[in-house]
Amino acid sequence: MFKYRLLTPGPTPVPEDTLLELARPVSHHRTAEARQILAEVVEGLRYVFGTRHDVIPLTCSGTGAMEAALIQAVPRGGKALALVAGKFGERWLQIWRTFGVEAVAVQAAPGQVVTPSMLESALRQHPDTQAVCVVHCETSTGVKHDLRAMGELVARTDAVFLVDAVSSAGVMELRMDDWHIDFLATGSQKALMLPPGLAFVAVSEKGWRAAHRHQPPTFYLDLKKARDKIREHDTPFTPAHTLLRALRKSLEKIRAEGIENIWIRHARLAQACRAGVQTIGLELFASVPAEGLTAVRVPANLDGQEILRRLERDYGVKLAGGQDQLKGKILRIAHMGYIDFFDVLASIAALELVLQQMGFAVALGSGVAAAQRAFAEFRSD
Numbered sequence: 001m002f003k004y005r006l007l008t009p010g011p012t013p014v015p016e017d018t019l020l021e022l023a024r025p026v027s028h029h030r031t032a033e034a035r036q037i038l039a040e041v042v043e044g045l046r047y048v049f050g051t052r053h054d055v056i057p058l059t060c061s062g063t064g065a066m067e068a069a070l071i072q073a074v075p076r077g078g079k080a081l082a083l084v085a086g087k088f089g090e091r092w093l094q095i096w097r098t099f100g101v102e103a104v105a106v107q108a109a110p111g112q113v114v115t116p117s118m119l120e121s122a123l124r125q126h127p128d129t130q131a132v133c134v135v136h137c138e139t140s141t142g143v144k145h146d147l148r149a150m151g152e153l154v155a156r157t158d159a160v161f162l163v164d165a166v167s168s169a170g171v172m173e174l175r176m177d178d179w180h181i182d183f184l185a186t187g188s189q190k191a192l193m194l195p196p197g198l199a200f201v202a203v204s205e206k207g208w209r210a211a212h213r214h215q216p217p218t219f220y221l222d223l224k225k226a227r228d229k230i231r232e233h234d235t236p237f238t239p240a241h242t243l244l245r246a247l248r249k250s251l252e253k254i255r256a257e258g259i260e261n262i263w264i265r266h267a268r269l270a271q272a273c274r275a276g277v278q279t280i281g282l283e284l285f286a287s288v289p290a291e292g293l294t295a296v297r298v299p300a301n302l303d304g305q306e307i308l309r310r311l312e313r314d315y316g317v318k319l320a321g322g323q324d325q326l327k328g329k330i331l332r333i334a335h336m337g338y339i340d341f342f343d344v345l346a347s348i349a350a351l352e353l354v355l356q357q358m359g360f361a362v363a364l365g366s367g368v369a370a371a372q373r374a375f376a377e378f379r380s381d
């Protein structure tokens, strides 16, 4: 028997009191209590995103929020730049193209980031672009993008700035208003410490101006309709209100800890995890690693899928592998939301055991000790 430990970069574990909240009887969604909950969660999400603008809860996964943002921002026949550093950046491209938008990719090599200077020259080359979209933390490779610098560049143009914050909101520094973000999309199953099922889009005034220039090709994801309702603490359709009730619990915890302390906590976990895996002899995959997960290369001659299988089967540790062309080539350890330092330590200890069993030379305990040292010595600046 062992304890199951979920260290995937989504879904992530859900705290016990939230699970109990989810076990409570279902109430009706058109009540004064439901409206009060909506008002509170919108206010809490504004705090997490660093915005005073409209925040719209949607009943769908994170991709639904991305799609909602995209189709409000640019009409069919329009043009957009997608900054692509992995699978989720590619998803922006796919969505644009599905809706007849000319999407130009600004591409980074696997494990690398799109830099602000790459964006600057793309904006120069495509002055008619109507939107720029980027994934803050590219969960498929573990890199993070410099949103602050990018936001400044986009703000000087007429284009709107769209950010996928699915695995960064509640993990890394994120300041929607200060960084000139016009559409921010995220989902429930990462650092918001909930099961999948809710997604959120926040929209700036510049974003609404872009949305008002056309009628988006959608019925369900019409954000203007949703905005008019949410301003009255209501939704156009039946919301996943049991999840919204649970979200209120998460947001209470986030407020109590303080968002800046949460960013520091994640930075500390990330530093400890990186020190642990590197001491074992694993190489970091991300050139600019994000704070919510650590991606490492699978050592030559080892089967990445087998490492994952053994971690789960023998030790109950569930990590993620690579996706698409990175399958079998990288391992991803999440440290976001309700994943704490001792979960990270357990995953490093289990990795040491599995790698040793598979013939990779590891000094047992060396990664654990390095992670502990990095954790103990962490200083936030």
Ligand code: PLP
Residues within 6 Å of the ligand: 009, 010, 061, 062, 063, 064, 088, 135, 137, 138, 139, 140, 164, 165, 166, 167, 187, 196
């Ligand atoms: N964007 C990022 C950065 C993600 O990590 C994910 C999910 O893993 C998504 C988008 C897609 O979200 P969903 O699977 O909830 O649709």
